[in-house]
Amino acid sequence: MSVRALPVGDAALLVEVSSGEEAQALHAELLRRRAEGSLSVREIVPAARTVLLDGLTDPARLAAELTAADVPPAPPRARAVVELPVRYDGPDLADVAAHWGVAPHEVARIHAATEFSVAFCGFAPGFGYLTGLPERYDVPRRATPRTAVPAGAVALAGPYTGVYPRSSPGGWQLIGTTEAVLWDHARVPAALLSPGTRVKFVPTEVVA
Amino acid sequence: MTDRALSVVRAGALTTVQDLGRPGHAHLGVPRAGALDGPAAALVNRLVGNPPEAAVLETTLNGCSLRPRSAVTVAVGGAPCPVRVDGRPVAWGGPVRVPAGALLNVGTARHGVRSYVGVSGGIAVEPVLGSRSTDLLSGLGPAPLTDGAVLPLGSPTHLHARVDVAPQPAPPTELVLRVMLGPRDDWFTPEAVRAFTSRTYRVSLASNRIGLRTEGPALDRARRGELPSEGMVLGAVQVPPDGRPVVFLADHPTTGGYPVIAVVRTEDLSAAAQAVPGTPVRFLGVRRH
Numbered sequence: 061m062s063v064r065a066l067p068v069g070d071a072a073l074l075v076e077v078s079s080g081e082e083a084q085a086l087h088a089e090l091l092r093r094r095a096e097g098s099l100s101v102r103e104i105v106p107a108a109r110t111v112l113l114d115g116l117t118d119p120a121r122l123a124a125e126l127t128a129a130d131v132p133p134a135p136p137r138a139r140a141v142v143e144l145p146v147r148y149d150g151p152d153l154a155d156v157a158a159h160w161g162v163a164p165h166e167v168a169r170i171h172a173a174t175e176f177s178v179a180f181c182g183f184a185p186g187f188g189y190l191t192g193l194p195e196r197y198d199v200p201r202r203a204t205p206r207t208a209v210p211a212g213a214v215a216l217a218g219p220y221t222g223v224y225p226r227s228s229p230g231g232w233q234l235i236g237t238t239e240a241v242l243w244d245h246a247r248v249p250a251a252l253l254s255p256g257t258r259v260k261f262v263p264t265e266v267v268a
Numbered sequence: 269m270t271d272r273a274l275s276v277v278r279a280g281a282l283t284t285v286q287d288l289g290r291p292g293h294a295h296l297g298v299p300r301a302g303a304l305d306g307p308a309a310a311l312v313n314r315l316v317g318n319p320p321e322a323a324v325l326e327t328t329l330n331g332c333s334l335r336p337r338s339a340v341t342v343a344v345g346g347a348p349c350p351v352r353v354d355g356r357p358v359a360w361g362g363p364v365r366v367p368a369g370a371l372l373n374v375g376t377a378r379h380g381v382r383s384y385v386g387v388s389g390g391i392a393v394e395p396v397l398g399s400r401s402t403d404l405l406s407g408l409g410p411a412p413l414t415d416g417a418v419l420p421l422g423s424p425t426h427l428h429a430r431v432d433v434a435p436q437p438a439p440p441t442e443l444v445l446r447v448m449l450g451p452r453d454d455w456f457t458p459e460a461v462r463a464f465t466s467r468t469y470r471v472s473l474a475s476n477r478i479g480l481r482t483e484g485p486a487l488d489r490a491r492r493g494e495l496p497s498e499g500m501v502l503g504a505v506q507v508p509p510d511g512r513p514v515v516f517l518a519d520h521p522t523t524g525g526y527p528v529i530a531v532v533r534t535e536d537l538s539a540a541a542q543a544v545p546g547t548p549v550r551f552l553g554v555r556r557h
Protein backbone atom coordinates (compact mmCIF):
# COMPACT_ATOMS: atom_id res chain seq x y z
CA MET A 61 0.00 0.00 0.00
CA SER A 62 1.40 3.37 -0.99
CA VAL A 63 0.84 5.89 1.79
CA ARG A 64 1.33 9.67 1.46
CA ALA A 65 1.11 11.77 4.62
CA LEU A 66 0.34 15.45 3.99
CA PRO A 67 0.78 17.95 6.84
CA VAL A 68 -2.36 19.92 7.71
CA GLY A 69 -1.58 22.96 9.85
CA ASP A 70 0.75 22.10 12.72
CA ALA A 71 -1.24 19.41 14.54
CA ALA A 72 -2.86 17.26 11.84
CA LEU A 73 -1.98 14.85 9.04
CA LEU A 74 -3.98 13.86 6.00
CA VAL A 75 -2.94 10.32 5.15
CA GLU A 76 -3.69 9.53 1.53
CA VAL A 77 -3.89 6.10 -0.09
CA SER A 78 -5.01 5.01 -3.55
CA SER A 79 -8.41 3.41 -3.03
CA GLY A 80 -11.43 3.29 -0.79
CA GLU A 81 -10.52 -0.25 0.34
CA GLU A 82 -7.04 0.94 1.36
CA ALA A 83 -8.55 3.88 3.23
CA GLN A 84 -10.77 1.47 5.18
CA ALA A 85 -7.78 -0.78 5.96
CA LEU A 86 -5.71 2.21 7.08
CA HIS A 87 -8.60 3.45 9.23
CA ALA A 88 -8.91 0.01 10.90
CA GLU A 89 -5.16 -0.04 11.58
CA LEU A 90 -5.18 3.48 13.07
CA LEU A 91 -8.13 2.59 15.34
CA ARG A 92 -6.21 -0.51 16.44
CA ARG A 93 -3.14 1.58 17.30
CA ARG A 94 -5.25 4.06 19.25
CA ALA A 95 -6.96 1.23 21.16
CA GLU A 96 -3.60 -0.33 22.11
CA GLY A 97 -2.33 3.08 23.23
CA SER A 98 0.42 3.60 20.64
CA LEU A 99 -1.37 6.48 18.88
CA SER A 100 -2.54 9.59 20.72
CA VAL A 101 -4.95 11.62 18.59
CA ARG A 102 -8.18 13.61 19.10
CA GLU A 103 -9.95 12.84 15.80
CA ILE A 104 -9.58 10.02 13.28
CA VAL A 105 -11.71 10.96 10.27
CA PRO A 106 -11.81 8.49 7.38
CA ALA A 107 -12.99 9.69 3.97
CA ALA A 108 -13.00 8.51 0.34
CA ARG A 109 -9.21 8.10 -0.16
CA THR A 110 -7.81 9.54 3.05
CA VAL A 111 -7.78 9.36 6.82
CA LEU A 112 -7.38 12.64 8.71
CA LEU A 113 -5.60 12.56 12.06
CA ASP A 114 -6.19 15.74 14.09
CA GLY A 115 -4.81 16.73 17.49
CA LEU A 116 -1.32 15.21 17.13
CA THR A 117 1.67 16.35 19.16
CA ASP A 118 4.32 15.31 16.63
CA PRO A 119 2.77 14.98 13.18
CA ALA A 120 6.15 14.93 11.37
CA ARG A 121 7.33 11.87 13.29
CA LEU A 122 4.07 10.03 12.69
CA ALA A 123 4.20 10.95 8.99
CA ALA A 124 7.64 9.38 8.66
CA GLU A 125 6.51 6.29 10.55
CA LEU A 126 3.33 5.79 8.52
CA THR A 127 4.99 6.15 5.13
CA ALA A 128 7.65 3.61 6.14
CA ALA A 129 5.29 1.07 7.69
CA ASP A 130 3.24 -1.64 6.04
CA VAL A 131 -0.45 -1.27 6.61
CA PRO A 132 -2.04 -4.69 6.93
CA PRO A 133 -5.25 -5.30 4.96
CA ALA A 134 -8.44 -4.60 6.90
CA PRO A 135 -9.04 -7.42 9.38
CA PRO A 136 -12.09 -9.65 8.89
CA ARG A 137 -15.02 -7.68 10.18
CA ALA A 138 -16.21 -9.07 13.47
CA ARG A 139 -18.97 -6.51 13.87
CA ALA A 140 -22.59 -7.59 13.47
CA VAL A 141 -24.51 -6.54 10.37
CA VAL A 142 -26.98 -3.70 10.92
CA GLU A 143 -30.18 -4.50 9.00
CA LEU A 144 -32.15 -1.55 7.71
CA PRO A 145 -35.76 -2.30 6.67
CA VAL A 146 -36.46 -0.50 3.39
CA ARG A 147 -39.37 0.15 1.05
CA TYR A 148 -37.99 0.56 -2.45
CA ASP A 149 -40.43 3.34 -3.32
CA GLY A 150 -38.12 6.28 -4.17
CA PRO A 151 -39.10 8.79 -6.87
CA ASP A 152 -35.79 8.20 -8.72
CA LEU A 153 -36.08 4.40 -8.85
CA ALA A 154 -36.97 4.46 -12.56
CA ASP A 155 -34.05 6.79 -13.38
CA VAL A 156 -31.63 4.56 -11.48
CA ALA A 157 -33.04 1.49 -13.25
CA ALA A 158 -32.42 3.24 -16.58
CA HIS A 159 -28.79 4.02 -15.59
CA TRP A 160 -28.25 0.44 -14.56
CA GLY A 161 -30.06 -0.91 -17.62
CA VAL A 162 -32.40 -3.07 -15.55
CA ALA A 163 -36.07 -3.11 -14.55
CA PRO A 164 -37.00 -1.09 -11.42
CA HIS A 165 -37.69 -4.21 -9.34
CA GLU A 166 -34.19 -5.42 -10.26
CA VAL A 167 -32.72 -2.27 -8.64
CA ALA A 168 -34.32 -3.36 -5.37
CA ARG A 169 -33.13 -6.96 -5.77
CA ILE A 170 -29.53 -5.98 -6.57
CA HIS A 171 -29.39 -3.34 -3.83
CA ALA A 172 -30.87 -5.62 -1.17
CA ALA A 173 -28.51 -8.48 -2.14
CA THR A 174 -25.44 -6.30 -1.53
CA GLU A 175 -23.54 -6.17 1.75
CA PHE A 176 -22.47 -2.60 2.37
CA SER A 177 -20.00 -1.10 4.75
CA VAL A 178 -19.78 2.48 6.01
CA ALA A 179 -16.69 3.97 4.37
CA PHE A 180 -17.03 7.28 6.20
CA CYS A 181 -19.55 9.77 7.59
CA GLY A 182 -20.16 13.43 6.85
CA PHE A 183 -22.72 15.88 5.44
CA ALA A 184 -24.85 15.55 8.61
CA PRO A 185 -24.51 13.74 11.95
CA GLY A 186 -25.14 10.06 11.30
CA PHE A 187 -24.99 10.26 7.49
CA GLY A 188 -22.84 7.36 6.28
CA TYR A 189 -21.28 6.91 2.85
CA LEU A 190 -21.89 3.19 2.20
CA THR A 191 -19.85 1.26 -0.32
CA GLY A 192 -20.44 -2.24 -1.66
CA LEU A 193 -22.11 -1.90 -5.07
CA PRO A 194 -19.89 -2.78 -8.05
CA GLU A 195 -18.56 0.17 -10.04
CA ARG A 196 -20.92 -0.45 -12.96
CA TYR A 197 -23.79 0.71 -10.70
CA ASP A 198 -22.33 4.18 -10.06
CA VAL A 199 -24.95 6.86 -10.74
CA PRO A 200 -24.62 10.65 -11.12
CA ARG A 201 -26.15 13.11 -8.70
CA ARG A 202 -29.41 14.69 -9.84
CA ALA A 203 -28.88 17.68 -12.12
CA THR A 204 -31.10 19.76 -9.81
CA PRO A 205 -30.87 18.99 -6.10
CA ARG A 206 -34.13 18.72 -4.15
CA THR A 207 -34.73 21.46 -1.59
CA ALA A 208 -36.11 18.89 0.88
CA VAL A 209 -35.31 15.20 1.03
CA PRO A 210 -37.31 13.44 3.78
CA ALA A 211 -35.68 11.75 6.77
CA GLY A 212 -35.14 8.04 6.11
CA ALA A 213 -34.69 8.46 2.34
CA VAL A 214 -32.34 5.80 0.93
CA ALA A 215 -30.33 7.34 -1.87
CA LEU A 216 -27.51 6.75 -4.35
CA ALA A 217 -24.76 9.04 -5.72
CA GLY A 218 -21.49 8.06 -7.37
CA PRO A 219 -20.35 4.79 -5.80
CA TYR A 220 -22.23 5.46 -2.54
CA THR A 221 -25.52 4.61 -0.87
CA GLY A 222 -26.68 6.89 1.95
CA VAL A 223 -29.65 7.32 4.26
CA TYR A 224 -30.74 10.85 5.17
CA PRO A 225 -30.82 11.03 9.01
CA ARG A 226 -33.26 13.95 8.87
CA SER A 227 -34.95 16.13 6.31
CA SER A 228 -32.48 18.27 4.38
CA PRO A 229 -31.72 19.52 0.88
CA GLY A 230 -30.02 16.87 -1.24
CA GLY A 231 -28.95 15.91 -4.73
CA TRP A 232 -28.80 12.13 -4.42
CA GLN A 233 -31.07 9.74 -6.35
CA LEU A 234 -33.83 8.50 -4.05
CA ILE A 235 -34.61 4.79 -4.33
CA GLY A 236 -36.39 4.00 -1.07
CA THR A 237 -37.40 4.80 2.49
CA THR A 238 -36.45 3.31 5.84
CA GLU A 239 -38.12 3.65 9.23
CA ALA A 240 -34.77 3.14 10.96
CA VAL A 241 -33.64 6.06 13.15
CA LEU A 242 -30.14 6.89 11.90
CA TRP A 243 -29.39 9.54 14.52
CA ASP A 244 -30.79 10.06 18.00
CA HIS A 245 -28.59 12.13 20.30
CA ALA A 246 -30.40 10.75 23.36
CA ARG A 247 -29.39 7.20 22.36
CA VAL A 248 -26.02 5.56 23.05
CA PRO A 249 -24.50 5.44 20.51
CA ALA A 250 -26.27 8.38 18.86
CA ALA A 251 -25.27 7.24 15.37
CA LEU A 252 -26.71 3.92 14.13
CA LEU A 253 -23.95 3.78 11.50
CA SER A 254 -20.29 4.67 12.01
CA PRO A 255 -17.22 4.08 9.83
CA GLY A 256 -16.72 0.31 9.42
CA THR A 257 -20.33 -0.71 10.22
CA ARG A 258 -21.65 -3.49 7.95
CA VAL A 259 -25.12 -2.83 6.56
CA LYS A 260 -27.80 -4.85 4.74
CA PHE A 261 -31.03 -3.41 3.38
CA VAL A 262 -33.99 -5.70 3.98
CA PRO A 263 -36.90 -5.00 1.64
CA THR A 264 -40.32 -4.72 3.24
CA GLU A 265 -42.17 -3.82 0.05
CA VAL A 266 -41.42 -2.97 -3.56
CA VAL A 267 -43.45 -0.29 -5.28
CA ALA A 268 -42.54 -0.38 -8.91
CA MET B 269 -38.45 25.61 37.16
CA THR B 270 -36.14 26.74 39.94
CA ASP B 271 -35.27 30.40 40.32
CA ARG B 272 -31.77 29.67 38.99
CA ALA B 273 -32.76 30.80 35.50
CA LEU B 274 -32.48 33.63 33.02
CA SER B 275 -35.42 35.01 31.03
CA VAL B 276 -34.56 36.16 27.55
CA VAL B 277 -36.17 39.58 27.06
CA ARG B 278 -34.43 40.41 23.76
CA ALA B 279 -32.64 37.60 21.96
CA GLY B 280 -30.70 39.88 19.58
CA ALA B 281 -29.72 39.08 16.00
CA LEU B 282 -28.18 35.70 16.86
CA THR B 283 -27.36 34.64 20.39
CA THR B 284 -26.29 31.07 21.07
CA VAL B 285 -25.16 28.99 24.02
CA GLN B 286 -21.49 28.00 23.66
CA ASP B 287 -18.89 26.10 25.64
CA LEU B 288 -15.72 24.27 24.62
CA GLY B 289 -17.68 22.36 21.96
CA ARG B 290 -17.88 18.66 21.17
CA PRO B 291 -14.56 17.55 19.65
CA GLY B 292 -13.98 13.84 19.10
CA HIS B 293 -17.07 13.11 16.99
CA ALA B 294 -15.93 14.36 13.57
CA HIS B 295 -15.91 10.78 12.21
CA LEU B 296 -19.71 10.73 12.72
CA GLY B 297 -20.19 14.00 10.85
CA VAL B 298 -20.54 16.03 14.06
CA PRO B 299 -18.91 19.50 13.94
CA ARG B 300 -16.99 20.62 17.04
CA ALA B 301 -18.95 23.89 17.57
CA GLY B 302 -17.99 25.91 20.70
CA ALA B 303 -17.30 29.61 21.26
CA LEU B 304 -15.72 31.25 18.19
CA ASP B 305 -13.65 33.60 20.36
CA GLY B 306 -12.40 31.02 22.85
CA PRO B 307 -10.16 33.34 24.91
CA ALA B 308 -13.06 35.82 25.41
CA ALA B 309 -15.39 33.01 26.55
CA ALA B 310 -12.71 31.67 28.92
CA LEU B 311 -12.18 35.16 30.38
CA VAL B 312 -15.86 35.86 31.16
CA ASN B 313 -16.06 32.48 32.86
CA ARG B 314 -13.02 33.35 34.99
CA LEU B 315 -14.47 36.75 35.87
CA VAL B 316 -17.65 35.17 37.29
CA GLY B 317 -15.82 32.30 39.01
CA ASN B 318 -16.91 29.56 36.58
CA PRO B 319 -14.75 26.65 35.45
CA PRO B 320 -13.52 26.93 31.82
CA GLU B 321 -16.04 24.38 30.55
CA ALA B 322 -19.10 26.37 31.74
CA ALA B 323 -21.49 27.45 28.97
CA VAL B 324 -21.74 31.16 28.13
CA LEU B 325 -23.81 33.20 25.67
CA GLU B 326 -22.31 34.35 22.36
CA THR B 327 -24.08 37.36 20.82
CA THR B 328 -23.78 38.70 17.29
CA LEU B 329 -23.42 42.47 16.66
CA ASN B 330 -26.39 43.76 18.67
CA GLY B 331 -26.18 41.97 22.03
CA CYS B 332 -29.20 40.74 23.99
CA SER B 333 -31.26 41.52 27.11
CA LEU B 334 -31.69 39.11 29.99
CA ARG B 335 -33.55 39.08 33.29
CA PRO B 336 -32.18 36.69 35.94
CA ARG B 337 -34.75 35.21 38.35
CA SER B 338 -32.22 35.24 41.19
CA ALA B 339 -29.19 37.42 41.86
CA VAL B 340 -26.25 36.44 39.68
CA THR B 341 -22.78 37.67 38.80
CA VAL B 342 -22.25 38.32 35.11
CA ALA B 343 -19.33 39.46 32.98
CA VAL B 344 -19.43 40.64 29.38
CA GLY B 345 -16.34 40.36 27.18
CA GLY B 346 -15.29 39.79 23.59
CA ALA B 347 -16.62 42.58 21.37
CA PRO B 348 -16.70 45.82 23.45
CA CYS B 349 -20.24 47.11 24.00
CA PRO B 350 -22.25 49.17 26.48
CA VAL B 351 -23.59 47.09 29.39
CA ARG B 352 -26.48 48.30 31.55
CA VAL B 353 -28.39 46.98 34.54
CA ASP B 354 -31.88 48.53 34.81
CA GLY B 355 -30.63 51.32 32.57
CA ARG B 356 -27.51 52.16 34.62
CA PRO B 357 -24.14 51.75 32.89
CA VAL B 358 -21.97 49.03 34.46
CA ALA B 359 -18.55 47.57 33.67
CA TRP B 360 -17.71 45.78 30.44
CA GLY B 361 -14.96 43.21 30.95
CA GLY B 362 -15.47 42.86 34.71
CA PRO B 363 -17.78 41.08 37.13
CA VAL B 364 -21.15 42.77 37.72
CA ARG B 365 -23.76 41.81 40.31
CA VAL B 366 -27.29 41.69 38.80
CA PRO B 367 -30.11 41.55 41.37
CA ALA B 368 -33.04 39.15 40.95
CA GLY B 369 -35.52 40.53 38.42
CA ALA B 370 -33.22 43.32 37.15
CA LEU B 371 -32.74 43.82 33.42
CA LEU B 372 -29.25 43.21 32.03
CA ASN B 373 -28.81 44.83 28.65
CA VAL B 374 -25.82 43.84 26.51
CA GLY B 375 -25.72 46.56 23.87
CA THR B 376 -24.60 46.80 20.25
CA ALA B 377 -20.90 46.06 19.70
CA ARG B 378 -18.83 49.24 19.27
CA HIS B 379 -16.13 47.19 17.55
CA GLY B 380 -15.98 43.54 16.70
CA VAL B 381 -18.83 41.08 16.19
CA ARG B 382 -19.34 38.72 19.11
CA SER B 383 -19.76 39.59 22.78
CA TYR B 384 -19.72 36.88 25.45
CA VAL B 385 -21.91 36.84 28.54
CA GLY B 386 -20.67 34.70 31.41
CA VAL B 387 -23.16 34.04 34.23
CA SER B 388 -22.23 32.59 37.62
CA GLY B 389 -23.15 28.89 37.57
CA GLY B 390 -23.09 28.77 33.76
CA ILE B 391 -25.96 28.19 31.32
CA ALA B 392 -27.23 24.72 32.28
CA VAL B 393 -29.18 23.53 29.24
CA GLU B 394 -29.08 19.76 28.64
CA PRO B 395 -25.75 18.72 27.08
CA VAL B 396 -25.70 16.83 23.76
CA LEU B 397 -22.68 14.54 23.25
CA GLY B 398 -21.00 16.19 26.22
CA SER B 399 -21.48 19.80 25.14
CA ARG B 400 -24.10 22.55 25.53
CA SER B 401 -22.97 24.35 22.38
CA THR B 402 -25.38 25.32 19.64
CA ASP B 403 -24.13 23.95 16.33
CA LEU B 404 -25.68 25.92 13.50
CA LEU B 405 -24.49 23.57 10.73
CA SER B 406 -26.07 20.38 11.96
CA GLY B 407 -28.63 21.69 14.44
CA LEU B 408 -27.24 19.89 17.50
CA GLY B 409 -27.50 21.53 20.92
CA PRO B 410 -29.96 24.19 22.02
CA ALA B 411 -31.67 26.37 19.42
CA PRO B 412 -30.49 29.99 19.18
CA LEU B 413 -32.14 32.19 21.83
CA THR B 414 -35.64 33.52 21.16
CA ASP B 415 -37.51 36.30 22.95
CA GLY B 416 -39.30 34.87 25.98
CA ALA B 417 -37.13 31.76 26.28
CA VAL B 418 -35.97 30.72 29.75
CA LEU B 419 -32.45 29.33 30.27
CA PRO B 420 -31.64 27.25 33.36
CA LEU B 421 -28.51 28.19 35.30
CA GLY B 422 -26.15 25.89 37.16
CA SER B 423 -25.06 26.32 40.76
CA PRO B 424 -22.15 28.71 41.31
CA THR B 425 -18.97 26.87 42.20
CA HIS B 426 -17.61 29.64 44.49
CA LEU B 427 -14.35 29.64 42.56
CA HIS B 428 -14.07 33.36 43.23
CA ALA B 429 -12.44 35.31 40.46
CA ARG B 430 -9.04 36.75 41.29
CA VAL B 431 -9.42 39.66 38.87
CA ASP B 432 -11.77 42.64 38.77
CA VAL B 433 -11.07 43.61 35.23
CA ALA B 434 -8.87 42.06 32.59
CA PRO B 435 -7.29 43.42 29.42
CA GLN B 436 -8.68 41.98 26.21
CA PRO B 437 -7.35 42.33 22.67
CA ALA B 438 -9.10 44.99 20.60
CA PRO B 439 -11.07 43.65 17.63
CA PRO B 440 -8.91 43.78 14.52
CA THR B 441 -8.95 46.70 12.09
CA GLU B 442 -6.85 44.50 9.81
CA LEU B 443 -6.96 40.74 10.17
CA VAL B 444 -3.60 39.03 9.73
CA LEU B 445 -4.03 35.26 9.64
CA ARG B 446 -0.89 33.16 9.83
CA VAL B 447 -1.25 30.13 7.56
CA MET B 448 0.67 26.96 6.82
CA LEU B 449 0.29 25.94 3.18
CA GLY B 450 -1.30 22.60 2.32
CA PRO B 451 -2.54 19.98 2.21
CA ARG B 452 -3.84 20.85 -1.31
CA ASP B 453 -1.83 23.93 -2.32
CA ASP B 454 -0.64 21.87 -5.31
CA TRP B 455 -4.20 22.13 -6.72
CA PHE B 456 -3.55 25.84 -7.38
CA THR B 457 -1.29 27.64 -9.82
CA PRO B 458 1.95 29.11 -8.39
CA GLU B 459 0.52 32.58 -9.20
CA ALA B 460 -2.60 31.77 -7.16
CA VAL B 461 -0.54 30.61 -4.18
CA ARG B 462 1.51 33.83 -4.38
CA ALA B 463 -1.64 35.96 -4.65
CA PHE B 464 -3.16 34.15 -1.67
CA THR B 465 -0.24 35.04 0.61
CA SER B 466 0.46 38.54 -0.75
CA ARG B 467 -2.82 40.20 -1.77
CA THR B 468 -5.44 41.70 0.52
CA TYR B 469 -8.89 40.14 0.92
CA ARG B 470 -11.89 41.52 2.76
CA VAL B 471 -14.26 39.81 5.17
CA SER B 472 -17.52 39.08 3.32
CA LEU B 473 -21.00 39.77 4.69
CA ALA B 474 -21.79 36.10 4.07
CA SER B 475 -19.51 35.04 6.97
CA ASN B 476 -21.02 33.07 9.84
CA ARG B 477 -20.12 30.50 12.52
CA ILE B 478 -19.39 27.96 9.78
CA GLY B 479 -16.85 30.02 7.91
CA LEU B 480 -15.22 33.41 7.44
CA ARG B 481 -15.90 34.10 3.78
CA THR B 482 -13.69 36.53 1.89
CA GLU B 483 -13.82 38.74 -1.17
CA GLY B 484 -10.73 39.40 -3.24
CA PRO B 485 -8.62 37.92 -6.02
CA ALA B 486 -10.00 34.57 -7.20
CA LEU B 487 -7.48 31.73 -6.89
CA ASP B 488 -7.05 29.71 -10.09
CA ARG B 489 -6.63 26.00 -9.95
CA ALA B 490 -3.77 24.15 -11.56
CA ARG B 491 -5.83 20.95 -11.51
CA ARG B 492 -9.32 20.35 -12.79
CA GLY B 493 -11.66 17.68 -11.65
CA GLU B 494 -13.10 16.84 -8.29
CA LEU B 495 -11.28 16.08 -5.09
CA PRO B 496 -12.82 13.08 -3.33
CA SER B 497 -14.32 14.12 0.04
CA GLU B 498 -11.71 14.37 2.80
CA GLY B 499 -11.58 15.33 6.48
CA MET B 500 -11.49 19.03 7.33
CA VAL B 501 -9.83 20.74 10.32
CA LEU B 502 -10.70 23.94 12.18
CA GLY B 503 -8.99 26.83 10.39
CA ALA B 504 -8.82 25.05 7.02
CA VAL B 505 -8.90 27.56 4.14
CA GLN B 506 -11.13 25.91 1.59
CA VAL B 507 -11.40 27.32 -1.91
CA PRO B 508 -14.77 26.68 -3.58
CA PRO B 509 -15.20 26.97 -7.37
CA ASP B 510 -15.60 30.79 -7.20
CA GLY B 511 -11.92 30.94 -6.10
CA ARG B 512 -12.56 32.99 -2.91
CA PRO B 513 -10.99 31.51 0.24
CA VAL B 514 -13.29 30.46 3.12
CA VAL B 515 -11.73 29.97 6.58
CA PHE B 516 -13.50 27.18 8.45
CA LEU B 517 -14.70 28.20 11.92
CA ALA B 518 -16.20 26.13 14.75
CA ASP B 519 -19.39 24.90 13.00
CA HIS B 520 -17.52 23.76 9.85
CA PRO B 521 -18.46 20.53 8.03
CA THR B 522 -16.26 17.59 9.06
CA THR B 523 -15.62 16.45 5.48
CA GLY B 524 -15.54 18.40 2.25
CA GLY B 525 -14.63 18.12 -1.41
CA TYR B 526 -13.04 21.48 -2.23
CA PRO B 527 -9.26 21.75 -1.95
CA VAL B 528 -7.74 23.27 1.19
CA ILE B 529 -4.92 25.62 0.17
CA ALA B 530 -3.70 26.28 3.73
CA VAL B 531 -4.61 26.11 7.41
CA VAL B 532 -4.86 29.13 9.75
CA ARG B 533 -3.13 28.87 13.13
CA THR B 534 -5.72 28.15 15.81
CA GLU B 535 -4.56 31.12 17.95
CA ASP B 536 -5.52 33.51 15.13
CA LEU B 537 -9.12 32.29 14.82
CA SER B 538 -10.41 34.33 17.78
CA ALA B 539 -9.47 37.52 15.91
CA ALA B 540 -11.23 36.12 12.82
CA ALA B 541 -14.39 35.73 14.95
CA GLN B 542 -14.32 39.47 15.72
CA ALA B 543 -13.63 40.81 12.21
CA VAL B 544 -16.62 42.77 10.88
CA PRO B 545 -17.56 42.52 7.19
CA GLY B 546 -15.27 44.72 5.12
CA THR B 547 -12.23 44.22 7.39
CA PRO B 548 -9.06 43.74 5.29
CA VAL B 549 -7.60 40.22 5.59
CA ARG B 550 -4.05 39.13 4.83
CA PHE B 551 -2.92 35.53 4.85
CA LEU B 552 0.66 35.41 6.08
CA GLY B 553 2.58 32.27 5.15
CA VAL B 554 4.55 30.79 8.07
CA ARG B 555 6.71 27.70 8.26
CA ARG B 556 5.90 24.61 10.20
CA HIS B 557 8.08 24.30 13.28
